[in-house]
Amino acid sequence: TMPPSPSFRPVWFALAVGAWPAAAAAGSASVATVPRPIAGHPVFELRVGVDRLDELRPTPVGCAEGAPLAWLSVEACGTGAGLWHHDPASSDAAHFRARARVAGAQRGRGTLDALVGAGFMEIQRTANDAPGFRFGPARDAAPIEAAGPELSATIKGRYFADPAARTYVTADVNVGAAAIPAAPAVTGRGGPIVPFGLITVGVGF
Numbered sequence: 001t002m003p004p005s006p007s008f009r010p011v012w013f014a015l016a017v018g019a020w021p022a023a024a025a026a027g028s029a030s031v032a033t034v035p036r037p038i039a040g041h042p043v044f045e046l047r048v049g050v051d052r053l054d055e056l057r058p059t060p061v062g063c064a065e066g067a068p069l070a071w072l073s074v075e076a077c078g079t080g081a082g083l084w085h086h087d088p089a090s091s092d093a094a095h096f097r098a099r100a101r102v103a104g105a106q107r108g109r110g111t112l113d114a115l116v117g118a119g120f121m122e123i124q125r126t127a128n129d130a131p132g133f134r135f136g137p138a139r140d141a142a143p144i145e146a147a148g149p150e151l152s153a154t155i156k157g158r159y160f161a162d163p164a165a166r167t168y169v170t171a172d173v174n175v176g177a178a179a180i181p182a183a184p185a186v187t188g189r190g191g192p193i194v195p196f197g198l199i200t201v202g203v204g205f
Helices: 006-032 183-187
Strands: 044-053 057-069 072-078 092-107 110-124 145-160 168-179 193-204
Touching: 044 168, 057 092, 057 193, 072 110, 092 145, 092 193, 110 168, 110 183, 110 193, 145 183, 145 193
Parallel strands: none
Antiparallel strands: 044 057, 044 193, 057 072, 072 092, 092 110, 110 145, 145 168, 168 193
């Protein structure tokens, strides 16, 4: 094959220079479709949703979750007594737990993870909170709150929506149960095993 004629060399050079930005842009676009959290993994998110309390009546709930490690996070969820509602007749519940990622999958900008959690749950008969947590059997004739250990399982989905794929929207489905010896005295029904289910959505980075 004969080398290009000197008269065509400026044309080859121009084509090469013109093609380089397009190739770079294509490469950037492909990288942007992969989640790229600021710290290398999701570190913090806020979510709102519902918590199934009072038999089958959904109760608004808010959650804050922080992840010091890619596979480990700590979370607090509550129905907001004294924060976004002050109804003394409304029951309240809160969850404080650690969650570990046990499986996950990624496709494009989306991820889907399975998590297991352990911590404790507090329930209250009214929104009037007393200081501290009341673990163990009921100490009063008519206790208004009680607490006990909980275990849970979660399916969490994330979609990194911004152009740089650094922040995300998320949906979180969590089910579990707590062992609260004083639960019957607080709620007036059921036994010491308190099942729960939370569905929340939110944003994170």
